[in-house]
Amino acid sequence: MNSNNGRKPRIAVFKFASCDGCQLSLLDAEDELLEVAGAVEIAYFPEASRRMLKGPYDIGLVEGSITTHHDAQRIQQIRRQCRMLVTIGACATAGGIQALRNWRDTGEFVRYVYARPDYIQTLNYSTPIAEHVPVDFELRGCPIHKHQLLELLSATLAGRKPNIPTYSVCIECKRRGAVCVAVAQGQMCLGPVTQAGCGAICPAYGRGCYGCYGPMENPNSRRLAAWFLEKGCEREQVVRAFRTYNAWAWQFREATEEREG
């Protein structure tokens, strides 16, 4: 990252509706943490530090989805303070597991969870950051992979494009030499339409990919859903498979929603 007049780039980490796991990935980079802290100024990262410096920031890492009016306003302010805004993880990039409310009556959920629903202010939809402000880069995963986060930071500091593959989990699965659980065992697997990055761990552990990295570039999700149905899966089962951590990503939505018009 250039034009800093010799000072260290300032990094900020912001949280919206999420589990904290993606920002924890930075603290989980045990071997690199002190080196990263030497290369950049961690200006705002409440999970790690009481020192919270005001913006502007060079890189803003945003975790979590927008679920309240207050947060919808807060992300606008944050965007103005960050030269580069990066969403980290499925909540920020696709609305997260909490976007399951988007198909249902959120009021009914609130009444089920809270005894005094009148105290709860929440939006009817959980939406990704990019539905509110322009986003410069999206890191996928529930959670993100710490190596992808470090690659993103290194690339940004060096002024190059991060090397984050957009092909499917199947490619990683083949490289890993794992047995195809879909073809060989007839398990439902979202690997063919899910972006790589996790290392194909689910097939390696004998189960189908559950799509936590979200849609790959140009996936044919509708065809995969149809194939599951042809193989004898129940429709409800297929719908649930696409509606997890990246449920609100349109490429996954179109697999289970009727085509309009």
Added chain:
Amino acid sequence: MNATMTAKATRTVKVETLARVEGEGGLLIKMKGDRIQEVKLNIFEPPRLFEGFLRGRHFTEIPDITARICGICPIAYQMSSIHALERALGVEIDPAVRLLRRLFYCGEWIESHALHVYMLHAPDFLGYQDVIEMAGRHRETVEKALRLKKIGNELVALLGGREIHPVSAAVGGFYRAPRKRELEGIRERLRWALDASLDTVRFTAGLNFPDFEQDYEFVSLSHPEEYPFNEGRIVSNRGIDIDAAQFEDHFIEQHVKHSTSLHAVVRERGSYLVGPLARFNLNFDRLTPLARQTAIESGLTPPCRNPFQSIIVRAVELVFACEEALRIIDVYEPPAKPRAPVEVRAGTGAAATEAPRGLLYHRYGVDEQGLITAARIVPPTSQNLKRIEDDLWRLAPRLTELPLEEITWRCEQAIRNYDPCISCSCHFLKVNIERE
């Protein structure tokens, strides 16, 4: 962070965003002279409504979904949901699976406790804003801490494929059980971690602790032969001794006036404390001899009633978790099948396990197709919130002579004694404590 001070009359401690906790919360304390007028622990973490959308999902999906409540203790969520569902469905597990689950929990305790002891809590005792600043003067300590934390994460990843939201745990067992040889690969590092944990006990015992003893009701699991992870009765030092199925008869969630919070309290008695301090005080004799002896040598014997000393207790639990992991790896033989078969039936099941920060209760109803009909989750932090508030009411009057910045910091430290996990607690509650 914003601290304002106006003459001697009224002073306000205000922390807009609590640092070094997991999730989003703030603190407001109003004082007049040495009288505390208001303590407000404001949790503004947005609700995520988990129990709402769990209904209608298939039981096999629940451990993966509930893991997403918390990125720091996903295994606790997987374990509590799995045990509750196994009770609902009448599943018997292989003894080797039971051992593997304890090993899995060891990894999470090591990772989470090392994170909290060194990166979230120790900077308060030593006067640093964060662990990076602390590394300036204590580079070796911080490097050792990071390595210790990493070994916890490696153990989790070894069993579950990755550190955060691992993919292997399932109702009935694991999707894949490791071979004995795979586990043996981490033994040397665990031996190093055990030494580092012993150093951690000595390091934490050497910190300065305020004189602040409180009369707590401690609540934790208790098992006749083991320091508790996954199994046991729920007990307290005031006579509670129940099965998890009776949890909701004894612990209720109260509405506080002018508040959106649900405070978990012992019915007709009040606030209670879950977490390392409770486990230590109620299960001291089931620690390993080395963990016990190390605690005693550092001056820590039950009952420990100073919440600031919970940092030493976490270090003692690190010793225990490393020793327990080594023991399990020594005796482990892979199960015949990684997962017990599950016959779907309608039922209800409740279970509690010990997350790093305390008791985590789950209850589910399942229908004859295996779909969830009801879900109830009570995380440790929502059980501790009332207790944190009570601590602040008692601590703040002792601090009124100090400069405001110092009062603020001490109160933050007192909150961090509980290693609060606000994302967890807030999937179902929103707190706004006010007293008149």
